[in-house]
Amino acid sequence: MRVVVALGGNALLQRGQPLTAENQRINARTACRALAPLALEHELVVSHGNGPQVGLLALEAAAYTEVEPYPLDVLGAQTEGMIGYILQQELGNELPFDKRLASLLTLVEVDADDPAFENPTKPVGPMYTRDDADAATGKGWTFKPDGDGYRRVVPSPVPQRIFGLEPLEWLLDRGCVVVCAGGGGIPVMYVDEAVPAGRRLVGVEAVIDKDLASALLAIDLHADALVIATDVDAVYADWGTPEQRAIRRAAPAELEATAFAEGSMGPKVCAACMFAERTGGAAAIGSITEIEALLRGEAGTTIALAEVQAT
Amino acid sequence: MRVVVALGGNALLQRGQPLTAENQRINARTACRALAPLALEHELVVSHGNGPQVGLLALEAAAYTEVEPYPLDVLGAQTEGMIGYILQQELGNELPFDKRLASLLTLVEVDADDPAFENPTKPVGPMYTRDDADAATGKGWTFKPDGDGYRRVVPSPVPQRIFGLEPLEWLLDRGCVVVCAGGGGIPVMYVDEAVPAGRRLVGVEAVIDKDLASALLAIDLHADALVIATDVDAVYADWGTPEQRAIRRAAPAELEATAFAEGSMGPKVCAACMFAERTGGAAAIGSITEIEALLRGEAGTTIALAEVQAT
Numbered sequence: 044m045r046v047v048v049a050l051g052g053n054a055l056l057q058r059g060q061p062l063t064a065e066n067q068r069i070n071a072r073t074a075c076r077a078l079a080p081l082a083l084e085h086e087l088v089v090s091h092g093n094g095p096q097v098g099l100l101a102l103e104a105a106a107y108t109e110v111e112p113y114p115l116d117v118l119g120a121q122t123e124g125m126i127g128y129i130l131q132q133e134l135g136n137e138l139p140f141d142k143r144l145a146s147l148l149t150l151v152e153v154d155a156d157d158p159a160f161e162n163p164t165k166p167v168g169p170m171y172t173r174d175d176a177d178a179a180t181g182k183g184w185t186f187k188p189d190g191d192g193y194r195r196v197v198p199s200p201v202p203q204r205i206f207g208l209e210p211l212e213w214l215l216d217r218g219c220v221v222v223c224a225g226g227g228g229i230p231v232m233y234v235d236e237a238v239p240a241g242r243r244l245v246g247v248e249a250v251i252d253k254d255l256a257s258a259l260l261a262i263d264l265h266a267d268a269l270v271i272a273t274d275v276d277a278v279y280a281d282w283g284t285p286e287q288r289a290i291r292r293a294a295p296a297e298l299e300a301t302a303f304a305e306g307s308m309g310p311k312v313c314a315a316c317m318f319a320e321r322t323g324g325a326a327a328i329g330s331i332t333e334i335e336a337l338l339r340g341e342a343g344t345t346i347a348l349a350e351v352q353a354t
Numbered sequence: 355m356r357v358v359v360a361l362g363g364n365a366l367l368q369r370g371q372p373l374t375a376e377n378q379r380i381n382a383r384t385a386c387r388a389l390a391p392l393a394l395e396h397e398l399v400v401s402h403g404n405g406p407q408v409g410l411l412a413l414e415a416a417a418y419t420e421v422e423p424y425p426l427d428v429l430g431a432q433t434e435g436m437i438g439y440i441l442q443q444e445l446g447n448e449l450p451f452d453k454r455l456a457s458l459l460t461l462v463e464v465d466a467d468d469p470a471f472e473n474p475t476k477p478v479g480p481m482y483t484r485d486d487a488d489a490a491t492g493k494g495w496t497f498k499p500d501g502d503g504y505r506r507v508v509p510s511p512v513p514q515r516i517f518g519l520e521p522l523e524w525l526l527d528r529g530c531v532v533v534c535a536g537g538g539g540i541p542v543m544y545v546d547e548a549v550p551a552g553r554r555l556v557g558v559e560a561v562i563d564k565d566l567a568s569a570l571l572a573i574d575l576h577a578d579a580l581v582i583a584t585d586v587d588a589v590y591a592d593w594g595t596p597e598q599r600a601i602r603r604a605a606p607a608e609l610e611a612t613a614f615a616e617g618s619m620g621p622k623v624c625a626a627c628m629f630a631e632r633t634g635g636a637a638a639i640g641s642i643t644e645i646e647a648l649l650r651g652e653a654g655t656t657i658a659l660a661e662v663q664a665t
Contacts, residue, residue: 061421061422062421063421063422064422064424064425064428079550099418099421100414100432102418102420103411103414103415103417103418104414105418106414106417106418106419107410107413107414107416107417107418108417109413109480110372110373110374110410110414111372111374111375113375113436114375116439117375117436117439117440120435120436120438120439120440121411121432121433121435121436122432122435123435123439124431124432124433124434124435124436124438124459125424125428125431125432125435127431127435127459128427128428128431128434128459128461128540129428129431131459131461132461132542132555132556132557135551135555136549136550136551136554136555137549137550137551138550138551139550139551140551140552143518143520143521144518144521145458145459145518145521146458146459147456147457147458148435148438148439148442148456148457148459150439150442150443169420207454207455207456209454209528209530210454210455210456210525210528210530213524213525213528213530214521214524214525217520217521217524219520219521219524229439231443238447238448239390239447239448239449239450240446240447240448240449240450240451241451243447244443244446244447245443246443
């Protein structure tokens with residue numbers, strides 16, 4: 044079976060934890076311990092989020108005034124390096140020495156006309172107080188309320204095309220575990236300039252949603268299953284109300300009427316539905332620690348077509 | 355022919371240029387334009403330095419005081435992401451669309467007892483004035499004189515083993531250009547702790563010399579040639595004196611008596627000699643813009659065994 048597992052930024056960092064390297068390593072270790080059995084049994088592709096991390100790198104870059112801060116595509120690439128390294132190292136430690144692993148940088152095409160550029164929704168970096176958010180708007184950053192505070196939000200265009208699928212396939216065919224498409228991939232787009240490749244590919248100031256990118260990746264790779272691992276144990280209906288209840292199994296059509304939080308559960312449900320609809324396979328959303336049960340449909344929320352559901 | 359090209363940090367940034375993303379992209383574009391013909395004719399592996407970049411990320415991290423700065427292995431991984439992305443993108447633009455490229459994160463084992471940990475020599479980051487260097491020693495950083503100023507120096511242990519050679523071979527076998535071992539690779543070492551892999555692999559606070567790592571990579575990959583591209587056109591004898599002269603061709607033994615600058619030309623010559631001695635192949639040192647002539651032994655400095663030299 045070919046499985047794509049998307050690790051939430053929150054699977055790498057618990058809510059409210061300081062974003063130290065050590066905290067990320069400890070959480071990555073827990074995640075990788077849970078992933079290791081899958082790596083031995085299945086063809087495994089691991090993607091990951093980068094919201095807290097890319098926001099931190101932007102803050103660090105802004106704090107050092109000698110060099111102009113790098114654009115979000117370059118910062119995103121930095122997070123692919125950093126998180127890919129930690130995951131590859133920790134997953135390697137949890138697997139027999141002869142199991143091969145590779146981390147690939149992934150470029151993902153977005154549409155220059157995507158409405159996301161006019162309406163930033165993707166939260167990055169830490170929580171801000173109102174005063175801190177007001178002060179930071181001077182950097183040209185946009186903030187939106189999130190829980191008890193504010194978070195910086197950036198454009199999150201829809202991923203249109205994952206580059207580099209063939210090298211990824213070649214590695215999977217050899218039994219290699221691949222970490223890729225980190226942070227939803229590095230956002231790029233074409234501009235009209237004649238180069239040997241045809242048109243020139245350039246970076247884009249955005250952060251692609253990692254769940255949508257992972258779903259596209261899973262579809263393109265003809266994966267049998269997509270698992271979206273996060274810090275809640277399932278998708279909930281009426282979340283945050285006295286009536287909240289975990290959804291154990293649903294068809295995409297059943298979830299369409301439900302509103303889930305933008306930049307949080309919303310993209311996860313949307314990504315899972317997209318995978319289920321386009322492939323007929325099952326997508327699961329739930330806790331990383333229950334990943335084997337998730338894959339068997341025995342924990343979390345399984346999203347699959349009604350036909351599949353009936354079997 | 356299988357060729358490993360090591361791009362100097364200075365092939366990505368001209369001396370004295372501010373380390374902006376734009377400057378790196380412009381220099382990367384020039385380098386990639388020169389590399390493109392090689393990618394079409396040979397099996398090509400591209401490695402790169404990260405001295406200026408890893409130093410900048412350390413400065414940025416130190417400037418933002420809310421989160422403890424990340425260790426050098428994590429910062430090195432960030433530079434692999436950032437520079438690997440820029441190189442892959444710009445090289446892709448210079449090649450036909452159907453030419454495949456991949457950027458792999460590379461972990462490199464070092465020895466915990468390497469004397470480099472007691473004697474840091476690898477320059478990272480920008481030039482400092484004496485006063486700025488004095489002020490920054492408060493961060494626990496070490497500085498050494500370099501040209502007219504000072505630079506931060508960090509431990510640069512000898513690379514002992516490149517991890518991930520098999521995935522790299524699989525990609526090369528398919529005609530894929532691979533960017534890897536950036537910044538000399540991410541330094542790691544084993545510690546005695548039982549894990550499924552045997553012993554636990556952990557990160558190390560160091561920056562491996564990219565020329566030595568590239569030579570080891572070229573040896574392990576059974577490359578036919580190693581090209582070390584930098585911002586000078588050749589290795590010079592008596593550099594900086596009225597008697598300075600370019601060395602056009604030399605056997606490793608002939609260079610052993612000559613002293614070259616630590617952290618600069620020294621490791622390049624050492625790496626080229628190591629490759630020539632261990633493989634019988636030729637290593638070339640010179641300007642990225644002359645790379646095709648370098649590979650033919652018609653520009654720069656070619657280092658090869660005397661027997662090879664005579665043919």
